Amino acid sequence: MNRQFAEKCRQRPDNLRRLPKCFTTIATGPVPQTRSKCAKALSWTDEFHVLYRGRELLCFAGCDYLRLSEHPTVRAAINHTLDHHGLTVAASRVTTGNHELYSRLEQELARFAGTETAVLAPNGYTANLIAAQAIADKVTHVLVDERAHASLFDAARLLECPIATFKHRHVDDLKRQLTRLPASARPLVMTDGLFAGDGSIAPLAEQTAITPPTGWLLLDDAHGFGVLGERGRGTTEWSGARSDRIIQTISLSKAVGVFGGAILTTRKHANRIVSKSRLFAGSTPMPLPLVGGVLAALEVLRTDSARRRRLLYNVARIKNAMRSAGIAVPDTPAPMVSVQIDSNRSAVARFRKHLCAHGIYPTSARYPGSAAANRFRFVVSSEHTAQQIDQLTTALLSFTDMLSQPLHRNP
Template structure:
């Protein structure tokens, strides 16, 4: 992999790229809360009131009341027993893994799980087995291969970032032994999926104390930082056992204050979520009418996988001609040859959405998948 070219955001749905102002359908800021006035005001207020940084661990002199406030808001929003804020979403899974290392006989992980979960599995101090992507029956077979007297933990993304598809968490739990646990990286589902935006667990109707959820505050919530959602006992264990938590400085104070504001915006602004999924459906229906087979998925992501290098180049040209940044990416967990990952937001205009649909159909719409 190579470092991507720099982009400069010029407003909520446009970026500056090589001197051109282009519509942007990339990234993960699904509500564009990174530029929401209430979130920016909270960040500025946090900087003025608290300063920038605590410059210490939360187990020494680096605890601050804004972290407690943020954790209370997370508990309220996600309706969980306890929450723990960490510096970012990747760190969240590693913090859990360090706290639970040695507790399980086997880790069972989706073959396309995010790198944060792959690294977390390595810290669990037990054998790692992979099961087929989003396949409950293959998970069941993998569980049987572990034999009797085992204690298992399943690791999976909630919403897979490349496809917009969700993990079948309820089906996984049905196949998991009663003493088995599950660690869900719901970075892309949190704030988006479910009736109230509480993520993949809400979408799947899962409310089980054996399920630990890791979320990020940098995607749907538009800020920065990560959080672990679970039981009070797990929270205490992380403070006792996780060196990553004990030995690190927490997120900057203004960002914690901004995250509190972002949670409140998502909680109260149901119209914003409705607008997001109306935009997603507009794109999917438009592509289907143009002859493209687009799978139904719960997330705000539309993936187009070119069949050849020539087709990829043709779609890039069509997108640029339409004033759209081509979001062609190669990322762990996605297809090796790469794909166009279009991330739809609540703030894209119908004009932008229609331009995207026309460009995609013009390049690849004549084929049949």
């Protein structure tokens, strides 16, 4: 948080000045800086293979978990919408850009997710920022899972109040910090639903239960929506957590396979977004053809449950094989496997060479500010064949002498 924000925090009433040490330390500290660069451009030969150093390799990367970006119905809907409605509204939704397709998609998203309403965002990252801006005057403290997505930390800083982190998925640590707050506190708990780095899932029901009635819970469910739960509604459905204090943000570029973001919430909060979020008011909404694509993708998600069943089968196939070999992976239906090897450069180089020798593209998980250079993340989809899953499994298990414990093991 910057120094101006910290000064505002210090000028608040006495009951907010007497903060637990963990809050004051983070609130007055510098904004973490990350340095990253674009990865080398990849040339895809089909939906599963890339060209790498002159070879065609099988690639387990990205977040198109159900491969809906390749679905003919979704692609046809994008082209149809472009032909009939054009490309963009070229204006904010609070001026002349509020096309009827946006309201229709918000209604369909709410119907699919079982929420009161939905509000579209330009993408999943900005969905968290928009959701936070809408309740900035309602929150006095923020607690963020230490491994949360960077967008949640950026959203937290918009709230101009003390920020602290709690141990990853640690309900007792979150409870301890909540109980140390003043009685008048109105905390906001922030967490990913499905943590994309290793496939662990937030204990959302327990977190919701200990969040006070005056508090909120902002759930970044970018990777859970469309994947988790009987109907694909995400972490809320999978965990059984229900509360009108949960604000669920989603990405439309992962399991949905298109692009954009949304906030699944109550009508009251949706109205606050429109009236209070400068990011929402000042942004041009997603291009209309993509709205048509998302509408088609939602229909596929509603009517074709076989895709999620195939995804669960593929996930179970590789995770069961790894557990049988003594490699710990989170016991969740998350469609990613993360392994960490010895940190020395020679070990990393040998592992990359080993993967290439087995026809697998080495997808190192060097996400800005989070993953180590010696961690590799592999994502399976519903459309990978059993032979392709087994090819990856064989490559990993034949290198087990170099594998160490993953970054996180579910209890």
